[in-house]
Each structure stands twice: as structure tokens, then as C-alpha cells.
Amino acid sequence: MVSLDESVIARLKKGKNHYEVFVEPEGALALKKGDDVKIEDIIAVESIFSDASQGEHAAETDLVNVFGTLDALIVAKEIILHGELQLTKEQRKRILDEKTKRIVSTIAQNAINPQTRTPHPPSRIEKAMEEAKVHIDPFKPVDEQVMIVMKAIRPIIPIRFEEVQIAVKVPGEYAPKSYGEIARFGTLVKEEWQRDGSWVGVIKMPAGMQNDFYGLVNHLTKGDAETKLL
Secondary structure, three states, X not given: OOOHHHOEEEEEEEOOEEEEEEEOHHHHHHHHHOXXXXXXXXXXXXXXXXEHHHOEEOOHHHHHHHHOOOOHHHHHHHHHHHOEEOOOHHHHHHHHHHHHHHHHHHHHHHEEEOOXXXXXXXXXXXXXXXXXXXXXXXXXXXXXXXXXXXXHHOOOOOOEEOXXXXXEEEOOOOHHHHHHHHHOOOEEEEEEEOOOOOEEEEEEEEHHHHHHHHHHHHHHHOOOOEEEEO
């Protein structure tokens, strides 16, 4: 258990009633994300309240009718998973910043400017989100919000999700040690070993990963490999 001083209130509304429990915020968020968390380690009091700030306990008959049990640990888990956390401003800001960075990273890795067929830098995506006044929900999954963000920023910057195929030829000097890492970067469409010992492959990947791929190839081959966007 955690101390009350370290806890926040998790709240779930069912019908006209509220069901609340004191929880440690980091652990509760981890549980909501699907991490393996022991409920007894993240609650401050093994009690369910109708108004936690006033110390008013939920009626036992209501708990049985709504949750089918009086077990506070089972009820607390349901409240955390399906309810809302009453976070401090600092906690909410940190979570929001982390979620925004993950959304921007996902878009940057998978999308391109269709006019130039090159990726947008994360800073440009962030600026477009600011201009579009995009609202990020700190609790909704990243994948669920990515498409909402894409729709919002399309009027501001040309952008779309796309996969590309890149052909690469690695000289025999580097091929034995580097081809495996290059092939694993994306989906290997086809490959062929040449008589001179060089390796030729076609790799499919999210369009936004092109620059990272070129950087990897140049690093592994000291810039001697040949690449071509198909």
C-alpha cells in the first residue's frame, strides 16, 4: 500500500453514483496501460468511497449490485481500469507531453510529404499540430489518436501514410556482416547474392523511416553501398 499523501483519487461513475478509491498515480496509470501491477501495491486504503475527499464510504448494497462483490481489491481494479484519475497539473502535463511525443514519433516514422516523397521532421509535425490546435487525450491509446491528428494537420501540411521499397547493393567487403541487420530493418521483399560476393536486397518500410535506413546502410558499409528508391 501507499500513503494517502502520495495518492490521488480514481473515480468511476455508475448511474447516479460515484465510486472512488485512493491510488498511487504512477502505478494506476501503468495498470491502465496494461502493465502487470498488483492492485494492493497501488491503493492507499482498502476501502471504496462514494466521496473519498469527505471520507464517505460506498454502500455495500450498491457495490454488490454494480460490481457483484464486496472485495475492495476487485472493485478498486475496476474503478482504475474503467474510471478516471484525478491527476495533479504536473502529473497531467507530464503524461500529456509523453503521449504527444509518441504520437509525433509514430507519424514521423510512417508518413511522408507526398509532394517531395520525403519524411517530415518531427518539429514540423509538432508545429502543424499546434497550428491545428489538436487536442491530445492523455489516456487514449496512441494508435487511436494518430489518425485524428493526421486528419487535423492535412490542411496545413501535405502528408500521408505510405510504405516505400528501397533497393540496396552492399559490396562483398561488408555484405557478410551487414546484410542481416539491413534486411531486418523492414520487410525483406527479395534478396540475391552476386558472384562478386555483394548482396542485393529490396526492403519495404514505412516511408518516414527512409533517412534512418540510409543512415544505417552508410554506417555499416562506410558509405560504399548503393541505394535506390523504387
